[in-house]
Amino acid sequence: MTNAPLAIDLVPLFSHVTTWVFDLDNTLYPPEARLFDQIEVRMTDFVMEALGVGQEEANRLRHEYWRDHGTTLAGLMRLHGVEPGPYLDRVHEIDLTHLERDAALAEGIRALPGRKIVYTNGCAPYAERVVAARGLEGLFDAIYGVEHANFQPKPDRAAYDIVFGLDGLTPGAAAMFEDDARNLAAPHEMGLRTVHVAPEAAPAEHIHHHTDDLGAFLRRIV
Template sequence: MTKYVMDALGVDQPRADHLRKQYWAQYGTTLAGLMREHNVDPAPYLIDVHDISFAELEPDPLLAAHILALPGRRIVYTNGTAPYAENVLNARGLSGLFDAVYGVEHAGYLPKPERAAFEAIFTLDGVTTETAAMFEDDPRNLQAPHEMGMKTVHVAPEAHNADHIHHHTDDLSGFLKKLR
């Protein structure tokens, strides 16, 4: 991402790294900041930053089994693109477990944590928020789903205590197993 910012804006590495972090903090994603502050076209950016190797990712059959056992629709919603998410799912052995995969492009390039982004995806999928749960590694991306009536699960090594987080886990597979 830093390299893309350097090339797109003609800035040096320290400035590009600063802007990348600033835009992520301020707008939810580096891309959102680039679009709003510099009118950057999202498509080339998303192609470039998602052109990575997935070789280090390993399949997780236990996680796959726990996801498969969940009731109701299972969807993925990412600030990346849907094709990128599909590549990650494939590398982790989780392909075919989800009813739909949505990327930032499905929300008109609005990123999480913007409520309008969630509204776009939930409307597109027909999600009934009162009977759904949102799993997320970034605690700020759980605020809008919580406000919309969803249960929220923060999945990260360190707990983040906030009123909009119902559950925290550092072991997603173990957490899902307990739901069964």
């Protein structure tokens, strides 16, 4: 019989952190909430109308732009000159009533020492709605959306430079929690501690930690 490996002591690995950066979608709520099922339908409808293409082509472009440009919006702006405001308003007009408040996650965030911010490729008003629906209102010092990065999306390094500059955080004293593994590459390069929040791990040199339970992971830090 072999002994199970001891859990890593996370406290000293995060003891230097004074700013905690959280992505929004599929990070501050679980993927099972399936908000993107609603958002993707609205994205496809917008692409169909903006570009005059059918549903199949709109779906293909939506995924292609996400893959190649970071977000569907970035591709629409760069290749077609689409204005971001109407797009962001439309795709985020979704139903959040099924989101559940998460007292354990709220307690974990509240216990973190230092500054706590949200940084999303969505827009800030949408992020504020999600934060409230999850029972996390009042826990964050700032909420930044893609509009704060001049509509440049993660994973573009320039987007992080802008948002982190606005916030005034010190990258070497910050940690980032994110569901999209590619969005942790630039933060890692900048010196942040990186945590991949997802059902399955995606081992990579730019990912320090993985968790499928953000609340439980935060409790191990403090």
